[in-house]
Amino acid sequence: MRTTTLGRSGLEVSRIAFGTGGFGGQWGSFDEDTAIAAIRRAHELGITLFDTARAYGTAETLLGKALCSELDHRRDSVVIATRGGTHPGSTRIRDSRREWLTQGVDDSLRALGVDHLDL
Numbered sequence: 001m002r003t004t005t006l007g008r009s010g011l012e013v014s015r016i017a018f019g020t021g022g023f024g025g026q027w028g029s030f031d032e033d034t035a036i037a038a039i040r041r042a043h044e045l046g047i048t049l050f051d052t053a054r055a056y057g058t059a060e061t062l063l064g065k066a067l068c069s070e071l072d073h074r075r076d077s078v079v080i081a082t083r084g085g086t087h088p089g090s091t092r093i094r095d096s097r098r099e100w101l102t103q104g105v106d107d108s109l110r111a112l113g114v115d116h117l118d119l
Helices: 030-042 059-066 068-073 098-112
Strands: 004-006 013-014 018-020 049-051 080-081
Touching: 018 030, 030 059, 059 068, 059 098
Parallel strands: 018 049, 049 080
Antiparallel strands: 004 013
């Protein structure tokens, strides 16, 4: 798998990212075991950049479950990009208040089972 440096971050990532938007449940059902197998296979094939978001529902939890060994023992072997600022079910669908973003980061860390986010 070819890699590249992500902007000025210094992070070396695969040129292909694996997106988890389909694993949140809001766009239809999916098989959790198949999703986990797909994430693990992508990593075996050299994918190191994984894209997720709190707005995707269960996707962060699923990604953390699929990559738990790497996240526990070789955290630097994967780069996780997540997003915040959405507030589903609220009158403020986009919410960039400090409190909401801070809560979103804490929620993402917990869901992924990591101590830091890369992006």
